[in-house]
Amino acid sequence: MDLIPKPDQVVSAASNVAHKLLYGGLADLRPMPRTLVSDGTLRELYHYRPAGRSTTEGDPVLLVTPLAAPSLCFDLRRGCSLVEHLVQAGRPTYLVEYGQVSFRDRNLGMEHWIDEVVPTAIRETSEHCGGRPVHLVGWSLGGIFALLTAADQPDLPIASVTAVGTPFDVKQVPLVAPLRPLLNLTDGRGAITRTYQTLGGAPKPLVRWAFQLSSFQKLVTKPLAIATRLDDTDFLAQLEAVDRFTDNMIAYPGRTFGQLYHRFVKGNQLVHGTFALGDRIISMANLRQPVLVFAGATDGIAPVPAVRALLPLLSGAQEVRFEIVPGGHLGMLTGRASRGTTWRVMDEWFDQWQSPQAAPATARRTPRTTRKTAPKTAAPKAAPKKPKPAGKSAPKKPKPSGKAAPKKPKPAGKSAPQKPTEAAEPTRAEGAEPAIGVNPQRRYGSRGSRALAP
Incomplete structure (x- = not known):
């Protein structure tokens, strides 16, 4: 919640507090x-x-x-x-x-x-x-x-x-x-x-205390976190669920x-x-x-x-x-x-x-197989395509110079970055194999255990 709450934040905070008081909580604990x-x-x-x-x-x-x-x-x-x-x-x-x-x-x-x-x-x-x-x-x-x-x-x-x-x-x-x-x-x-x-x-009390001690900083700052995020329903629901988990230690x-x-x-x-x-x-x-x-x-x-x-x-x-x-x-x-x-x-x-x-x-296995086979099938096709236009494009470009000249540089500008991208994909796939777990598209840090091996 902002330092000066906006009207919608005030409404959300009031709704969360009322729901907490009237219904006992915000989390769906079923x-x-x-x-x-x-x-x-x-x-x-x-x-x-x-x-x-x-x-x-x-x-x-x-x-x-x-x-x-x-x-x-x-x-x-x-x-x-x-x-x-x-x-x-x-x-x-x-x-x-x-x-x-x-x-x-x-x-x-x-x-x-x-x-x-x-x-x-x-x-x-x-x-x-x-x-x-x-x-x-x-x-x-x-x-x-x-x-x-x-x-x-x-x-x-x-x-x-x-x-x-x-x-x-x-x-x-x-x-x-x-x-x-x-x-x-x-x-x-x-x-x-x-x-x-x-x-x-x-x-149980000792086990609960030990678990809470592991996140002592969060425990101390918890009241302030709640006060500043009263409008965040999902955040408050998560706190309720974690509190229930801690209370049920064995x-x-x-x-x-x-x-x-x-x-x-x-x-x-x-x-x-x-x-x-x-x-x-x-x-x-x-x-x-x-x-x-x-x-x-x-x-x-x-x-x-x-x-x-x-x-x-x-x-x-x-x-x-x-x-x-x-x-x-x-x-x-x-x-x-x-x-x-x-x-x-x-x-x-x-x-x-x-x-x-x-x-x-498993339906999710199909895209994984597609990603692996696509570079392999595209590689042999891309190889013959590149030399063919390379040999023909030299004489063809000067012939239709009046109309084709402005049209061909446009796709040429687009095809130029596309070809290196396609060539880079198999390179990344091959380079990623020895470093298991590395994925540049993820938003979190990951490390490959094989890369750590001597």
Whole structure:
């Protein structure tokens, strides 16, 4: 809103305030309809119902929820819901969440999610879709679960893995890096260890406080932001949805929290690309599927350097693509800008790695194939056309000099820039191949992981 509000801004602000007071909010918080497919210990697999059609197209997408965060991260509100976007695009969409964690779950460790929850959800999703391979999408810790599961069990029906805001180098996290030397002084007998062992995990208030602390600046400036944008209905609706997400945080099981705290925060084990689990060691180099990695430009929990540390560890992946998108830890996944950034890249990625039986069913794959084949078919045709007019144009131009002279320089001026443009397109396509993820038409920064490789 302007310093001196305009009449229409005053009307919009008054309408938003009245709607908030009379109806309780501006956001459409209706969840997307879904059906429970199967369940188990801290495992619930849901299938989202198709929108306006009886069948869906393409390989299924399985959304992997992180611990402590509600599945609202994928279905924040209507208009800013990744689930809604996938369902409306006609993709079979599934989600695995874990329900409420209680004191009786304190002995569950990382093995439970990597050995049982995520692999079972992948198999059942594939079976529910007729045996098609599954596109895994994990946010935050959910990305770590997805990556470790894919690396540990290469026989799972996985089409691709997408990690959104997944840190692999804790030293690069500003909130944690200064505290790590102090945490290591306690040698596993500090106050934090005694607290989570006594409580049986990390309680909801602590998890909520930690998430809010990661965006402390936004929390402090929130009242001013609301006051200056009272006329922005979409902005206010997003704040309401984020507040609901934060209020529904879930506790960490005790043993899992201990593993995350000692191995990830204090030990920073993921930076080496290996993780000891039970009697085996999981290596990220064993992951064979294509991997898409997102980093948020303003993410305080998983900053760009912390996420970028994953790229050199994926030496065995079929392809690796790295994208830097706008937003913080939650905003990069389901913020207002993600509609044209993160979700758009996901659509391209899923279309690129569809299984053969699903590829013809996707409508979005046609333009991608057209862009690839057009330069190839145009190249041989353009080659003979250029020498033909080149040899004939020299004698032809002086002959009809009276009438053709003014007409031919006009198309000549237009054809001259068109020919280099057509020649430049295949050049860009060929040059873009080694730099995966680079697209000059996007409005956000992107980097190619192959360009970062030595």
